[in-house]
Amino acid sequence: MVKEEKTVARWLLEQLHAYGVRTIYGVPGDGIIYLLDELARFDGIRFFPTRHEEAAAFMAVAHAKLTGQIGVCTATAGPGAGHLINGLADGAADNVPVLAITGQVESFYVGTWHKQYIDLVGMMNPVAEYSAQLTAPDAILPMTVYSVRTALARQGVSHLSIPKNLFPAPCKGKVRSSEPYLLTPSRSEEEVIDGLLPLLQQAEKPVILAGQGTLAYGDLLRRFAEHYEAAVIHTLPATGVISHHHPLVVGALGKAGRESSAEILYQADLCLKIGATWWPSGSVPSKLPVVQIDCRADNLGGATDLLYAVAGDGEAILSKLLSRLPKKDRQSWRNSIEAAKSAWLSRYTSYANPATKEHQNLDQVTPSPLLPQRIMEILSEKIDPQALVAVDVGDHTLWFARNFLAREQRILVSGKWRSMGSALPYAITAKSLMPHKQVVALIGDGGFLMSCGEMVTARQENLPVKVVLFRNKTLATEENRMRVGSLIPLGNAFEPPDFAAMARSCRWQAYRVDNEEALQQALHEALHSPEPTLIDVDTANPIPPGTKV
Known part of the structure; x- marks a missing residue:
């Protein structure tokens, strides 16, 4: 033979x-x-x-x-x-x-x-x-x-x-x-880790910037923040690493961040950056001392000058710091964190409430189209705390970072490349790998047109992903920046197709909603359905705070 x-x-x-x-x-x-x-x-x-x-x-x-x-x-x-x-x-x-x-x-x-x-x-x-x-x-x-x-x-x-x-x-x-x-990470010597302790101890107003590298040890990060009494700011991919309902979590940082994060960061006297490479210049104080922990030595100091750095497994290092760092009373700092967060939540409620007229660039707020802030507030309430949420790139991404009150959801996002069309493929993969998890994709109408063919893939593989589509009939991020800069927003606006009909033709369930009651009902049905489902939401286009060319 x-x-x-x-x-x-x-x-x-x-x-x-x-x-x-x-x-x-x-x-x-x-x-x-x-x-x-x-x-x-x-x-x-x-x-x-x-x-x-x-x-x-x-x-x-x-x-x-x-x-x-x-x-x-x-x-x-x-x-x-x-x-x-x-x-x-x-x-x-x-x-x-x-x-x-x-x-x-x-x-x-x-x-x-x-x-x-x-x-x-x-x-x-x-x-x-x-x-x-x-x-x-x-x-x-x-x-x-x-x-x-x-x-x-x-x-x-x-x-x-x-x-x-x-x-x-x-x-x-x-x-x-x-x-x-x-996969063995770089590792600093024990004396290098110990050298970080006096710097952490001296700080009176510490802040932690948590990146996606911390997602594997969110509970440890929470316990360390509580022990250290530090405010927690996070990058967009690290949304949900600690629940936004925790009193020390003040939210995201940068153009898509919250005023509470910026306010606290500008009061801080030390930032512990862990598992994060992002450092948005222009949104952070230039003279704030920064210490960094990262599993890759080449990430240390890559985005900003550092006061001190430790290379190694973030979970192992943080565990050692937690056991070695003496407890210090920072009641005054905790009060400042709570005040900044409370002020933000008051503004957040005002922005998201359809009954208010206190939102810029809207002469009159009506139930239809829905404000993206309000949609995010509803999604915060409805999406399962353990869900995987794939967030596409667009105007809705800014509102998600500002207004989605994450609990323990895992966020998938095109972090640095920031490509439209990524969320639906992300969601399909997530559901395939973790079939028992609720998987929700948040996508703008522009981004959805770049990847909508994958509805066929989801149906073919019998993957019941859920898509919330923000239909504002424009590439809103670009249009808003151009309008703020007194530029002509050429080519941004378009007339979308009937997305719900498209979805049904791919054998998806689909809803088209234009008011809050309909959205609440559609979400309830979609999130409990065994079928892939699209919810097409008529969405307003307010200009986010801080928008620049």
Whole structure:
């Protein structure tokens, strides 16, 4: 009996499986047909088909963000690979491990004028930590190993380009075992950790800026903040790391932040920045002393000058600090935090209440269209405390950061790349990975038009995601900035289609609402439905505070 030789495609899948890969997101295409054939025969890895390659890349990014494991996507040569780039850039910007496998024209056409040929290695270089093309079958295993190792160790994007004729080529090799040490964080010595203690102890008005790196240890962060009596400000991806109902949590920071956060930060005499790389210049005091803790040494001091820094696992370091930091009475500071938060909540209630006329740029507030602030207030009340909430990019993102009173929800957002069209692919991935969680996507009408084809994906995979669509008939962020700057808002306004009808045509449940009572009822039904559901909400377009060109 002749022993069957393994192909490049088979070795690739076996090595990915050894590294823990169980799903590959992608769109079929001519350049990867041999890979798809092998995937169909390979029991260990599932192919998750999407309607657009960009969505496949966003799904791989969401997979990495939610699991900490490498997310994998695939696409064909030329335009298929080109469509991946936006989603891959999201992964690169937010420092998550992703591998893109692209088909390429046959090796004998590389470098010619053949259809769909382009230098994919060069095209991917701006977003990839590693980008290479397979030129000999026997190189597939070392290249796969190197690509995965690089993505994991550097927390970024890797890319493998494989010519179509090499996928079925026979080759030999040996699969390498998974290497968990690749995720070992940088670590400062114990005396460096202890050196942070007197700086923390001396502060009378401390603030903690928590980033998405703290999401895995929110309870520890809460206990530390209570012990230290520090105000807690967070980045947008870290929304919900500690409930907004906690008296020490004053909210988000920056253009989408709250006045209470800025007020407290400008009173503070020390900021402990942990698990966060964001530091919005112009929204923070220039002379505030900052100390930072991060698992990556190259993140320390990357956004601002530091008074002190500690590299290492944030959870382990924070646990040590909690046990070593003496308790100090900061009653006066707690009073200031509570006063700032109380003042914000008073303004928040005024803004969100449909009966008030105290909102800028609205001569008269009526029940329809609904204010985005009020929609966020209702969503705060209705969405499950343990839900996963995918937030797209747009005007509604600002109102979410300001007005959504998070409890313990996990927020998925395109943090630094800030791409429209990301939330629906994020939500689909989240529901696939965590089927028992409530998953809600908050999307503007502009962003939804960029990803609405994935409604077919959600239905095909029987994933009952919920979409709340903010229909204000414009790209509001851009329009509002242009209006504030006395510029002509060319091209922003548009007449949306009947989104509810579109959703129903994809076999979704759908509601179109234009008043609060209808929204409350639709949310109640949608969040308890076993079907994918869209709620299209007629939304007003007030200009957010602090809007600038």
